[in-house]
Amino acid sequence: MSENPKIAVFGGGSWATAIVKMLCENLEQVGWYMRNQTSIDYIKENQHNPNYLSSAEFDVAKLHLSSDINELVEYGDILIFAIPSAFLKEELDKISVDFSSKIIFSAIKGIVPESGLIVGEHFHLNYKVPIENIGVITGPCHAEEVAMERLSYLTIASQDIKKARLMSKCLSSNYIKTKTSDDIIGTEYAAMLKNIYAIAAGIAHGLGYGDNFQSVLMSNSIREMKRYIKKVHKMKRNINNSAYLGDLLVTGYSVFSRNRMFGNMIGKGYTVKSAMMEMSMVAEGYYAAKSAYLINEKNNAKTPIIDAVYDILYQNKNPKQIFQKLTELLD
């Protein structure tokens, strides 16, 4: 593994755009795949992404842009995936070259619906990528604040600490601080679960619950997350570290969170379908709620909040009634 690796980012959304921006602070060249050729042409002409984080300007000379996924898979020593989990399989299916020897970082906050696996596991089990070649890039980090160059902290996880350190170096700058971790499973699950809790926070807000209740909901959410992750992958971790609690809070409390916004609409009485139509971005937590619920059917962690969100989103239950019951289960 070279100290100056070739890195390619896959995805055209706000988080992918933010990661490319961070990498451009340190690297001479950054590979960037997005499926939409029109967006690529626009970036080349206007130095910014037309659809996401349009305030982030790029030195186009540094960007190796392509809408050919195979070209960029071949280009990169390290591949960073920042495609919404719901669309990951569709993109991976386009890859015809072998990439089992590449280093894969997941910057995806979700579970691959087709496999029911978190992204790291999906690459390991379905694409034979060795576990020590897999990493996770996680927040707490709203892409929008990266565009504004507001101080943010990332956690970079890999079982091979050298790879985590290398990625940390590539992402660090005067506005990005990084921390490494060896908990790839826990950080990925946390990143996925927090979106469900953000939807719950949004529903509560939409139903008219106040700040007092929100704080109780978040305090219960982090305890629930701890129980859930412990069942999935037991190891020593401090659930109050930024990658877990911080990530939960930034999503649960921030106005930037599309999951919270989605929940808020549900709480205010929108149907799931109409709330999804109103939003131009995907709320990852919608898919996560189903996957997390199904995974937990065998693990049996006590998860009243995930259960409530699942019942509302997938069982067509009444948000007001479900939350009234939920309030009895929180403390």
Add this chain to the structure above:
Amino acid sequence: MSENPKIAVFGGGSWATAIVKMLCENLEQVGWYMRNQTSIDYIKENQHNPNYLSSAEFDVAKLHLSSDINELVEYGDILIFAIPSAFLKEELDKISVDFSSKIIFSAIKGIVPESGLIVGEHFHLNYKVPIENIGVITGPCHAEEVAMERLSYLTIASQDIKKARLMSKCLSSNYIKTKTSDDIIGTEYAAMLKNIYAIAAGIAHGLGYGDNFQSVLMSNSIREMKRYIKKVHKMKRNINNSAYLGDLLVTGYSVFSRNRMFGNMIGKGYTVKSAMMEMSMVAEGYYAAKSAYLINEKNNAKTPIIDAVYDILYQNKNPKQIFQKLTELLD
């Protein structure tokens, strides 16, 4: 101890007013001391407190109001103190009757400056109240939302669980849920410390840090709180319970928090003096920062956030520079 105890609340501020409101949901009569006779006359005439939570209406027939503190100390079997800690001693000095056999509940979020003790300890050591007769009422709970009857959760702590349960019963209603705890020391310290972290959150906001940083600050705050309280009173506690983490979050994230508001002004460049003059309410965290810092001089917990707030408020250090240094110590 009777099942229908006489309860007296001491204090005329928003939290005292909220507690009286909660008690009135369950009791036939509630004692209420406030030093300002004009406010008492106003409440009798207009059914609400003129200065705080004026939307909360009272059935005046239920209130035993007096500006004579001795009258209400004699009246109550249980005395609930909700006076800002900075003014507690001044009020207690007025008491000429013996109250060492009363049950004392503290609803004060701070340290008594004159003794450097949390309120429970202050009553125990200076007024010979047996430790099993002392309790704590803690949030997460903004008084303003109690006035609006928005669902809120309280934690009631006492080493004598029967007393905690009795108080829980007196405070519970369709908008107040309660939980009991035996950690009177830890819950009181948490209630005090969270105000310092809320000031830190306000300073960060005032300096222009964003949501990403706030979540890292809160994630570090709860870990710092855990270390701090462990040094003060080691026992098994889940720091992510509502009384600790929930209380931190409601204060650190809420627009109602006067501590956050105070910090915000400091971050924006107000001097401590001018920020205090601008605010009509006391920011408990200002006093707490000094007390907490001094107590920790012997305990030596690692407390970079408390230290930073102390340096800014009491050592006249530059907020921008102190926070720049602080960002290096967080993760």
